[in-house]
Amino acid sequence: MIRFEHVTKRFADGTTAVDDLSFEVAEGELVTLVGPSGCGKTTTMKMVNRLIEPTSGRILVNGEDIAAVDPVELRRRIGYVIQQVGLFPHKTVLENTATVPHLLGWQRRKARERAAELLDLVGLDPAVYGDRYPDQLSGGQRQRVGVARALAADPPVLLMDEPFGAVDPVVRERLQNEFLRLQSQVRKTVLFVTHDIEEAVRLGDRIAVYGNGRIEQFDAPAAVLGAPATPYVADFVGADRGLKRLSVTAIEAGDLEQPPVVHLEDRLPEAAERLAREGARWAVVLDDADHLHGWVDAGALHGSSGTVRDHARRMDAWVPVGASLKQAFSTMLQHDAGWIAVLGGDGADHFVGVLTPALLHEALRRSIGADAVGAARSEVDVATVPGA
Numbered sequence: 380m381i382r383f384e385h386v387t388k389r390f391a392d393g394t395t396a397v398d399d400l401s402f403e404v405a406e407g408e409l410v411t412l413v414g415p416s417g418c419g420k421t422t423t424m425k426m427v428n429r430l431i432e433p434t435s436g437r438i439l440v441n442g443e444d445i446a447a448v449d450p451v452e453l454r455r456r457i458g459y460v461i462q463q464v465g466l467f468p469h470k471t472v473l474e475n476t477a478t479v480p481h482l483l484g485w486q487r488r489k490a491r492e493r494a495a496e497l498l499d500l501v502g503l504d505p506a507v508y509g510d511r512y513p514d515q516l517s518g519g520q521r522q523r524v525g526v527a528r529a530l531a532a533d534p535p536v537l538l539m540d541e542p543f544g545a546v547d548p549v550v551r552e553r554l555q556n557e558f559l560r561l562q563s564q565v566r567k568t569v570l571f572v573t574h575d576i577e578e579a580v581r582l583g584d585r586i587a588v589y590g591n592g593r594i595e596q597f598d599a600p601a602a603v604l605g606a607p608a609t610p611y612v613a614d615f616v617g618a619d620r621g622l623k624r625l626s627v628t629a630i631e632a633g634d635l636e637q638p639p640v641v642h643l644e645d646r647l648p649e650a651a652e653r654l655a656r657e658g659a660r661w662a663v664v665l666d667d668a669d670h671l672h673g674w675v676d677a678g679a680l681h682g683s684s685g686t687v688r689d690h691a692r693r694m695d696a697w698v699p700v701g702a703s704l705k706q707a708f709s710t711m712l713q714h715d716a717g718w719i720a721v722l723g724g725d726g727a728d729h730f731v732g733v734l735t736p737a738l739l740h741e742a743l744r745r746s747i748g749a750d751a752v753g754a755a756r757s758e759v760d761v762a763t764v765p766g767a
């Protein structure tokens with residue numbers, strides 16, 4: 380969708396900002412460009428909408444060499460969000476958002492309807508905010524208008540240059556989450572510039588780590604954190620990259636353990652017999668609707684009458700399938716639990732399996748390969764399944 384072929388940019392004063400750059404961003408993919416100040420990220424981005432012309436090489440957008448496309452026409456096809464937002468101060472939020480549809484000659488009513496729809500999508504109620512002026516908004520709200528405006532004409536490509544750089548860390552995290560939710564709906568092809576590795580890791584399907592005009596590594600976040608290609612990248616991602624990896628590794632069904640499952644209304648002798656047969660010392664307990672209730676200890680399942688309900692213990696530490704290992708670890712700590720349930724299905728109400736600290740560590744190793752893992756087993760092996 381966006382393709383750089385041996386692109387170099389040398390400014391008139393001799394500064395080589397970008398040096399023989401080749402990479403590709405697939406359709407619907409979000410690639411973050413990350414690196415220290417002055418390494419060429421913004422120059423890379425501005426060459427895509429021809430605010431800067433390359434010295435050599437070529438850039439293709441949707442298969443078309445952009446050197447042959449009229450820059451103004453090109454820019455209308457490419458959404459652009461920058462840190463300073465650049466809203467028109469004398470125009471309302473709705474008018475600002477409708478800017479590009481207007482330029483494209485849409486009818487006023489259609490443009491305003493589209494703008495209202497987009498404001499809604501970025502979490503701003505058009506009835507409340509539509510008639511305000513930019514100086515009547517918070518910094519975070521202005522950024523959202525910037526994103527809505529960039530998306531208004533439904534461009535297939537979005538360029539974002541430190542769009543959340545000017546807001547405080549809490550608002551920033553919220554904007555990042557909202558943007559991820561939005562991107563999962565609109566699936567734009569996105570180039571996203573940041574100098575913050577955490578942001579690059581959270582948002583990027585892939586990350587390009589820049590060092591002085593060149594890409595040092597172009598890879599999935601887990602790979603950049605788990606197997607930095609060069610000492611420069613290792614240094615840039617930081618010594619705590621093992622921890623950062625937790626937030627980019629998702630739990631998969633195959634990571635889980637399958638203890639026996641019994642139901643609240645199961646009769647005690649049968650439940651005890653099942654556990655004995657499987658050699659298990661505890662079981663997960665589900666209710667009639669197969670929702671998680673908790674667990675039961677095999678030693679408690681004695682007696683010839685009664686049901687599992689009499690001895691079951693509640694346990695509601697759980698995460699959905701696909702949650703990050705970081706979320707799982709945090710849930711374990713929060714509940715002081717030796718294991719947590721992993722639930723699947725549409726409403727995350729269907730029991731899939733159990734995750735223990737040891738399995739969590741295995742999952743971390745699996746995500747990139749044992750040798751690359753930063754954390755030692757002893758750091759995460761804090762407890763295990765009760766009685767298992």
Ligand SMILES: Nc1ncnc2c1ncn2[C@@H]1O[C@H](COP(=O)(O)OP(=O)(O)OP(=O)(O)O)[C@@H](O)[C@H]1O
Nearest residue numbers: 390392394396415416417418419420421422423574
């Ligand atoms: N118009 C220009 N003339 C000369 N040099 C320039 C020009 N614009 C940028 N540069 C230089 O090119 C290099 C790359 O700049 P660029 O803005 O792409 O970096 P960046 O990675 O986006 O940095 P930052 O994170 O600080 O925005 C820098 O050394 C910069 O000083």
